[in-house]
Amino acid sequence: MATVALFSGQGSQYEKMGLDLTAQTPALKSIYDTASQVLGFDLYDIIENGGAETLGKTIYAQPAIMATSLVCLEAAKRRGFTYDAVAGHSLGEYAAMVASDMLSLEDGFQIIKARAEAMEAAANAADGAMCAIVKLAPAEVQRICSETEGYVVPANYNSSVQTVIAGERKAVEKAAAACAARKARTVPLAVASAFHTKLMQPAADAFYQAIQDVTFHEPKVAFYSNVLGKARTDFSDMASALAAHIVSPVRFTEELEAMQEAGIDTYIEFGPKNVLTGLVKKTLKGVTAKNCENCETLEGVLAE
Numbered sequence: 001m002a003t004v005a006l007f008s009g010q011g012s013q014y015e016k017m018g019l020d021l022t023a024q025t026p027a028l029k030s031i032y033d034t035a036s037q038v039l040g041f042d043l044y045d046i047i048e049n050g051g052a053e054t055l056g057k058t059i060y061a062q063p064a065i066m067a068t069s070l071v072c073l074e075a076a077k078r079r080g081f082t083y084d085a086v087a088g089h090s091l092g093e094y095a096a097m098v099a100s101d102m103l104s105l106e107d108g109f110q111i112i113k114a115r116a117e118a119m120e121a122a123a124n125a126a127d128g129a130m131c132a133i134v135k136l137a138p139a140e141v142q143r144i145c146s147e148t149e150g151y152v153v154p155a156n157y158n159s160s161v162q163t164v165i166a167g168e169r170k171a172v173e174k175a176a177a178a179c180a181a182r183k184a185r186t187v188p189l190a191v192a193s194a195f196h197t198k199l200m201q202p203a204a205d206a207f208y209q210a211i212q213d214v215t216f217h218e219p220k221v222a223f224y225s226n227v228l229g230k231a232r233t234d235f236s237d238m239a240s241a242l243a244a245h246i247v248s249p250v251r252f253t254e255e256l257e258a259m260q261e262a263g264i265d266t267y268i269e270f271g272p273k274n275v276l277t278g279l280v281k282k283t284l285k286g287v288t289a290k291n292c293e294n295c296e297t298l299e300g301v302l303a304e
Helices: 019-024 026-039 043-049 051-055 058-077 092-099 105-125 138-147 169-181 198-210 238-247 252-261 275-283 295-302
Strands: 003-007 085-088 128-134 152-159 162-168 185-188 222-225 266-270 288-292
Touching: 003 058, 003 092, 003 275, 019 026, 019 043, 019 058, 019 295, 026 043, 026 058, 026 105, 043 051, 043 058, 051 058, 058 092, 058 105, 058 266, 058 288, 058 295, 085 092, 085 252, 092 105, 092 222, 105 198, 105 238, 128 169, 138 152, 138 162, 138 169, 152 169, 152 252, 152 275, 162 169, 162 198, 169 185, 198 238, 222 252, 252 275, 266 275, 275 288, 288 295
Parallel strands: 003 085, 003 266, 085 222, 266 288
Antiparallel strands: 128 162, 128 185, 152 162
C-alpha cells in the first residue's frame, strides 16, 4: 500500500476555511504566523474576517489556500499520518513542495507571494477567462478550441469527462457555447484570468526573475508534476520548471494514472473543499480517496 498527499488549487477557497483545526490545536497557528511575516499582511485575519471577495483575489487566495492545506496536513501528521508521494493541482504544487521538504515553509511562502503578485498583475493586464467543460471527451474539447476564432486552449485536463478551457474571454465564451451545443455542461470559473495559458507569460517571466535566489532541495518523497503528467526526477532548474508551470496545461489525469501505475492506492487531499478527491474517484478505480479540510474530515482520514 502507498499513499499520496494531494493539495488543492485556486478557486477552492472559502471564508474561515480550516480555522477549526487551529482552534483544536493552537500550535498550528504558527503556519499562519510564518506566512504573515513573509507576506507582510495578517493572513489568518484575511481568512477569518476578509470576506469572500477579498479572499478571492489572487494575492490573498494563493497563500491562503496553501496555508490551509499545510495546516490540514500538519494536523494529520501530528496524529500519525504518513505519505509516500505528493502532488498538487496548479497552485497545490507549492504546498506539495513544502510537504516534500523541497522548500522550507518560509521559502514556500516567499515563492507563493512572488507568484501571486506576478499572476495578479498579468491578470489585470489581460481579459482572460476559464470555463470547465463537463461530459465531453478531452479530444473533442481540444478540437472545438482549435476551430474557435480567437485564443482558447485546454488548460486543465482534470478527468476523462472534465476539461477546463482558458484564453481570451470572447473566445472562451464561443468555445463553451460550441461545447454546450454538443450536450456538454459548462461551468465558468471564478478566477481572475486565463491561468496556464500564454496570457500568463508576463507573470512567468516576472516570477522566474523573482525566485532566482531560492534554494530547492531534492524531495524526500516522490513528487508528481502537472506539466509532465508524471513523477519529476530532475530538480536541477526548478525556477525554469515553475515558470513553465504558469503557462502550461495541468495534466492531472495523466498524473493520477502514473500514480496508480506506481502502486499508489490511497489518495488524501489536504486543503479547502474536495475537488481533487472527486477527480480521483472519477478517474481511478479500486482506490481510496478522502479529503481533509476541517476537524470532522480529519477524523475520517485517520479512521482508515
